[in-house]
């Protein structure tokens with residue numbers, strides 16, 4: 340009896356439903372802000388449960404909109420939630436919710452892509468990286484338009500322990516278009532294995548929680564939606580700077596269906612491509628005829644380490660971008676001018692295909 344009494348203390352008092360609020364404020368979904376609302380509280384409760392216990396937790400919610408998920412977060416016992424919403428039309432409805440939960444809901448009218456997530460809560464909720472995750476969660480029914488750049492930004496922050504990871508191994512419970520969710524969780528050898536799978540999985544444990552059918556949203560999106568839970572690893576599986584890992588992985592996956600050496604070759608200028616690719620593959624002890632989707636994370640780690648080793652001897656390779664060189668080549672051909680004429684950086688620091696290695 341006592342337990343249920345306690346449970347009742349953090350539940351919201353009766354107030355208009357989310358649907359009633361939408362009608363009250365005449366809130367029509369804006370396509371350019373990827374607004375697809377979840378109005379079924381059973382579903383929002385289920386999504387929030389995937390984060391684990393929120394009792395006395397701190398939560399950042401991305402894009403609360405009319406506040407369905409926000410209600411579930413508060414009903415689950417969160418001590419304080421900061422919600423970041425770009426569309427000002429939702430602020431009055433969120434204020435009603437904040438009044439119903441005094442001191443527990445802070446509303447930020449802003450853009451999640453620029454909001455400083457290292458500053459919202461006091462530092463006293465931080466936990467050392469090696470310990471259990473802090474009582475801080477990021478939860479969101481993400482707008483499709485920003486979900487991929489956002490997760491990449493957070494993965495980079497995770498690797499640098501900045502932003503929301505300044506507090507420790509902050510966990511995330513997020514929605515993605517089903518296809519993106521499948522890529523994020525795809526294992527070695529599967530059809531959906533991609534750059535995103537490797538970038539997420541070398542830094543965290545990614546759990547596929549459940550799928551929400553498109554028809555559960557208002558308005559209904561074209562696709563189903565996957566709910567994923569991320570826990571940052573104490574020790575990332577690849578211990579090199581994020582940008583370096585990203586560069587190698589991007590190159591490997593640029594020719595998904597070909598042998599992996601095809602993409603790796605493009606890490607180096609033409610003049611030394613064959614020699615350095617062979618050196619990198621041998622050093623990493625990886626079969627060059629494997630397809631990118633067949634590579635395990637330890638194999639990708641070995642390749643990134645081998646590339647880092649080569650760049651230690653020749654740091655100019657870090658600046659080399661095959662696609663940029665291709666664009667310059669095309670431009671110089673079109674205008675009948677030397678490639679140097681289009682370069683921002685002096686030719687001496689930009690290894691070109693013609694320069695000897």
Ligand SMILES: C[S@@+](CC[C@H](N)C(=O)[O-])C[C@H]1O[C@@H](n2cnc3c(N)ncnc32)[C@H](O)[C@@H]1O
Nearest residue numbers: 375376377402403404424425426450451480482
């Ligand atoms: C898919 S809706 C989810 C709304 C609500 N959480 C729900 O589940 O019903 C995405 C929300 O994110 C907001 N949004 C879109 N882009 C944003 C951004 N860059 N920063 C913050 N909020 C954003 C939209 O206005 C919208 O309210």
